[in-house]
Amino acid sequence: MTRGGIGGHYTCRVAAQVRTGVTDQPFEVRTDVFEGPLDLLLHLILQDEVDLYEVRVGDIVDAYLAELDRMEHLDLEVATEFLLIAATLVQLKSSRLLPSGEPLDLDEELSLWSERDLLLARLLECQTFKAAAQALEQLAAVAGRGVPRTAGPDERYLELVPDFLAGIGPCDLRAAFLRAAASRPAPRVDRAHVTDIPFSVNEVATELVARLPGAGTVGFRDLTDGLETGIEVVVYFLAVLELYKRGLVEISQATTFGRIAITWSGQAGLDDPLIAADAYDG
Amino acid sequence: MEAEASSEARQAVEAIVMVAEAPVPPGLMAQLIEIPTEKVEAICEQLAEEYRDQRRGFELVRAAGGYRFRSHPDAESYVKRFVVSGQSSRLSSAALETLAIVAYKQPLSRAQVSAIRGVNAEGAMRTLQQRGLVREVGRDPGPGNARLFATAPEFLERLGLDSIEDLPPLADFVPGAEVIEALETSLMAENRLAPEAKSDGDPPAE
């Protein structure tokens, strides 16, 4: 069996489409994102108790092709894996549609069984790790309630440290930068009871210059998620406008009150124009 | 008295763990303080209990093979106000599933992860590496020499586990009989493949 991959995400729009007429709650699954056919199949079979044979394979293929269109380039491995599973489904389905009186070739029947068993084994394995992932998440949530001390020895002992950069190479440095810049949410101290604004436009802009390059298209709401006061959101908005003015980001909004999409378009390089810019007073 | 005699060792343990940046293995402390490892472990257990009894804002925990100080969960809300760090950036479900596969099947290659998930694991693996949860540990000696990955110590720390053996057994997560049955039924081309042929259109037997 091909060990390829599916990078296509089945959005719920897809799932709702394939199941039209099967359930009376087509919007219920809209919060899910499916990663590849195994994920989608598991969902269809388990969550919605759909008889697989009610699903039109053609619909899945259509939806999948639309998904491929949306991707920037055709990933052959993605397409192969998908076709393999779609073909297995078609084969299983068609065997059921054949008139029952007509006996199958023994080889054919065996191969049908083994295809089915292989698919079943993969679905079971997939489901097992999904459950394991949930358990790990719970463990992390419990452990995450405490923060480890990482301060290290104080100045008195620092000159004793034998080799400060032991085992650290340029790539570790790059990884550390990305960790620091990309995965950390906005610096935020909950100061709802204090009247001043906790950060300036310039600070936010500097932060965005670090965060946005390479982050693809980001929604304004993703940036401001977790902010507590309107004024904080306003500061973020001004910072985004400032970046736009400087030609560092593209902004688009498809519908009124719709999602504001922000895409980095500047140089994600060392000469960062904003770092040298004058400070704003917030 | 025993307790008195170990006062210096106790202080040494507290001091070393206080200046450490990562969990300190008890064996290392035993070497440095020149006492048996079991003694170090006993001291740590005792200290942890004292901090609990005194309702301290920190705790001494065993994680990733060593001991370290950590803020107490009860003070979570205040600490969160103070630091915004790793734990607030949650992993996506794709990354979590990939992490679970690596955790239970390590060491393994990216292709093996992809095979289990049925999707390309590149992106999720990269995320996990960037977060320091997964790391490359070598090459597959077989054909292709694929890179092999395993969880990093940070993973154990994030989960509050001492070692990989402390992961809940994978067997606990194997789907129950009713799920397996649902899957089987759904994949069954009943007319052809069911042991006894059924009249068409009927729902499969429970």
Place this chain on the structure above:
Amino acid sequence: MEAEASSEARQAVEAIVMVAEAPVPPGLMAQLIEIPTEKVEAICEQLAEEYRDQRRGFELVRAAGGYRFRSHPDAESYVKRFVVSGQSSRLSSAALETLAIVAYKQPLSRAQVSAIRGVNAEGAMRTLQQRGLVREVGRDPGPGNARLFATAPEFLERLGLDSIEDLPPLADFVPGAEVIEALETSLMAENRLAPEAKSDGDPPAE
């Protein structure tokens, strides 16, 4: 009782100072815990005394305008052995991230480093300067005249780089799976707001 009432505040102070990388100003803690600054100071004095009485291996001291934990001088010989043992020789993740930011964004001020890291970078910057990896290179001509920092030649030498341009580029970084997922989720939220938009079946333009 007074002591009972402040138990939560005590825990909060201990927890915050425990996870801090630099001295924590009492005024900041007062804000976070929502108690007067004098109260924070009283708690800290009380805690410092308790640690002394209990002959802990650490002490709570006031330094550089704030409170911090550090190892007790009585345990100095053990702490030295630990530090010299090289077990703590790798840069802490805080210091490494700070070094990376300076390396990629130099020259920049401490405030800019803090803005990117999302936490106070004072302590880490001081460490890096002491180790000769980072140095002050001038003043920001803009308002405030902030000190600007850059990596020192020692840094390039140690990493085996010829110049800063030889650092691995950041630009080819591809967003991780969770970014894509977040994107999908927000696209779907949009669809929900405008149900008719999906009827045409067009993939969302991006």
